[in-house]
Amino acid sequence: DVKVTQSSRYLVKRTGEKVFLECVQDMDHENMFWYRQDPGLGLRLIYFSYDVKMKEKGDIPEGYSVSREKKERFSLILESASTNQTSMYLCASSLSAASLAKNIQYFGAGTRLSVL
Amino acid sequence: AQSVTQLGSHVSVSEGALVLLRCNYSSSVPPYLFWYVQYPNQGLQLLLKYTTGATLVKGINGFEAEFKKSETSFHLTKPSAHMSDAAEYFCAVSGAWDGNNRLAFGKGNQVVVIP
Numbered sequence: 001d002v003k004v005t006q007s008s009r010y011l012v013k014r015t016g017e018k019v020f021l022e023c024v025q026d027m028d029h030e031n032m033f034w035y036r037q038d039p040g041l042g043l044r045l046i047y048f049s050y051d052v053k054m055k056e057k058g059d060i061p062e063g064y065s066v067s068r069e070k071k072e073r074f075s076l077i078l079e080s081a082s083t084n085q086t087s088m089y090l091c092a093s094s095l096s097a098a099s100l101a102k103n104i105q106y107f108g109a110g111t112r113l114s115v116l
Numbered sequence: 117a118q119s120v121t122q123l124g125s126h127v128s129v130s131e132g133a134l135v136l137l138r139c140n141y142s143s144s145v146p147p148y149l150f151w152y153v154q155y156p157n158q159g160l161q162l163l164l165k166y167t168t169g170a171t172l173v174k175g176i177n178g179f180e181a182e183f184k185k186s187e188t189s190f191h192l193t194k195p196s197a198h199m200s201d202a203a204e205y206f207c208a209v210s211g212a213w214d215g216n217n218r219l220a221f222g223k224g225n226q227v228v229v230i231p
């Protein structure tokens with residue numbers, strides 16, 4: 001089974017802190033994604049990556065950056081956390097860049113981040 | 117841009133009754149369509165998907181969905197609800213628009229099953 005592991009289930013940070021959310025997948029998937037999930041808004045794509053050191057902005061990239069130094073690891077970085085970034089963050093991966101649309105995305109359990 | 121509409125953020129259904137969750141999408145090209153389910157305190161997992169071929173798609177846990185191109189719909193059904201079906205359900209669509217084949221999600225339906 002594909003396993004997508006997010007390093008923390010719950011995280012509490014203070015306004016202005018630099019926050020790192022880590023995601024690791026164990027199935028040699030090429031694509032990795034970071035989403036934000038808020039009640040009534042569904043999932044919104046922050047960034048995605050289709051290869052090591054490659055990244056693309058999603059729908060809501062402002063205030064976030066990402067890093068993919070190794071194929072299995074995709075990090076989401078909040079440079080200076082703000083209260084409006086309090087949310088559930090979901091990481092996902094999928095197999096191939098060749099047919100991105102057909103690929104099933106596999107999700108981690110999520111990190112619930114509170115910024116105080 | 118592509119979009120997905122799921123009406124009714126909260127859906128209540130009696131145990132044993134039909135589950136019907138509606139999904140409509142906008143797309144100028146043939147879409148790929150997905151339903152995902154999120155159980156409490158878990159990530160999303162795939163229920164079923166449509167890419168090509170038969171328009172009635174069967175998924176896990178007794179769920180199925182039918183792609184209707186003329187109605188731009190991909191509604192999810194289950195004949196008889198079980199308590200374990202209480203979860204949040206997301207419809208998603210992707211296709212070759214804007215050069216990026218990304219998933220666009222609907223806002224979700226929180227399903228409550230009443231004993």
